Amino acid sequence: MELTTVWFALIAVLWTGYFVLEGFDFGVGVLLPFLARGEADRRAAVGTIGPVWDGNEVWLLVAGGATFAAFPEWYATLFSGFYLPLFLILLALIARGVALEYRGKSDGTRGWDRAFFWGSLVPALLWGVAFANIVRGVPLDAGHEYTGTLLTLLNPVALLGGAATLLLFTLHGAVFLALRTVSDLRRRAIRAARVLAPVALVVVTAFLVLIRSGALSWVAVAVAVAGLLGTVAATAAGRDGWAFAASAAGIAAFTATLFTSLWPDVMPALDPANSLTVANAASSPYTLTVMTWVAAVCTPVVLAYQAWTYWVFRRRLTGEPPRAALH
Template sequence: MELTTVWFVLIAVLWTGYFVLEGFDFGVGILLPFLGRTEADRRTIVRTIGPVWDGNEVWLLVAGGATFAAFPEWYATLFSGFYLPLFLILLALIVRGVALEYRSKSDSTRGWDRAFFWGSLGPALLWGVAFANIVRGVPLDAAHEFTGTLLTLLNPFALLGGVATLLLFTLHGAIFLALRTTGELRRGATRIARTLAPIVLLVVVAFLIASDGGKPVWWAAVVVAAAGLAGALAATLRGRDGWAFASSALAVVAFTAALFTGLWPNVLPALDPANSLTVTNAASTPYTLTVMTWVAAIFTPVVLAYQAWTYWVFRRRLTGTPTGPQNPGPSALTPVNEG
């Protein structure tokens, strides 16, 4: 297998990991105002992702860095043409991170909760818009410069992609909350998951079919995504939170795989195919790709092992106390072993 192909696959894996892990983070933030009826509930919801959310964002940083090093032409065209949407995503992620860090240090948490909500909803929507445009193709000239405008990116297909990722991540977050909480919070998250799952299934499948990847492996990914969402609904109805989360994660994996398999061998198609960026004309030199491959082979298992250990340590469910100080320490959240 050529190194350009290897790095296309690795970048796809990095985006998959980001969407699976950060996807439920976004969902938790989106659901905060709907499930957090009391301050104790809101504290518990935030604490479900408290130990892991910043580690999940590392996948995005590595994906961006890998794209810059392996496919610099792709990186340059993407970040110049998609400058405003990507800037809005970055701004939302900053606001979200600040809200999570400073929420416990403020006497009033309402403002931080709103920032957490919008900082989660914005990227969940805009990542879908961005990837829909990448898959569909954008106007590029012979020098691979983006020649469109912001309105070019806000086409109906891209907006459908944004709705698809928004709903998919919200469902993923609801199932994650059902897995990580107890009592009324778990019941509320389960009700939302049961309601959302059929809608998400329809929207996600409609978006993927509209993207028309065409390849057999693409169709396999579409089928797996649909099966994952159906499995998540079935497991949720049976109260099997672990299986529901595994099925939801599988659906996110298959959804991302469908995007990248439909994209190959392009990395950024142009409306005029002669101007498209491919894994060949956008790639770095063979020497650069060789060095990067050795570095990735050494350090990737270490990073994966560390993150797996983190999730294992913080695997227990959380339950909030109905009374107590507004911004309590860890003792106000008691880990239990339900389910």
């Protein structure tokens, strides 16, 4: 197998890890003002992601770094053409990170909770808009420069993609809260999951059917739908762990559909002659070889450390005592 194919697959895996892990972080933030009834509830909700949210964001940093190193032409076109949406995502992630770090150190938490909400909702929506445009294709010239405008990116397919990721991540956050909390907060999270799951199923399925391409992507669509159906069934049965696993599988299959539909392009153009592919956007074979050895050594260490973190902080939270929010 060529190294360009290997690195395309690895980047797909990194985005899958990011969406599965950061997805429930986004979902918790979006649901916070709707499910929490007091400071104890808000503290418990934030505490479910407090020890892990910054580690989850590492997947995004590594995905961006891997894209820059393995496919520099893709990176350059993507970050220049999608500059404003990606800048808004960055601002939202900064606001969310500051809110999570400082809400436990301030007397008043309402302002930080609003920042947490908007810092979760904006990326959950815009990641879907961005990836829908990447898979659908954008106007590129012969030099692989983006020639459209911001309004070009806000097309109906992209907006449907944004709605799909927002619903998918919010549902994922609801089942995560049900898994990690107790009492009334858990019951409200279960009710939210039961309401969100059918809506997410319809919107996500419509989006994936619209953008899929090739037999392999049909398999991924089927797995995504099965994952969402499993989330519905497990939530109805009160099986929190199975609901979370099914939701995670649905998000993984959703991401797989995006990348299998994209292959062998990395940035398709409306004029196929101007598309960026794994061949014309890749770094030199030497660079890819060095990256492969580094990834082979470092990846197991990172995965082991993150798995250990989740194991240590696996218990359900009640919101008490006060320092449980982030420490």
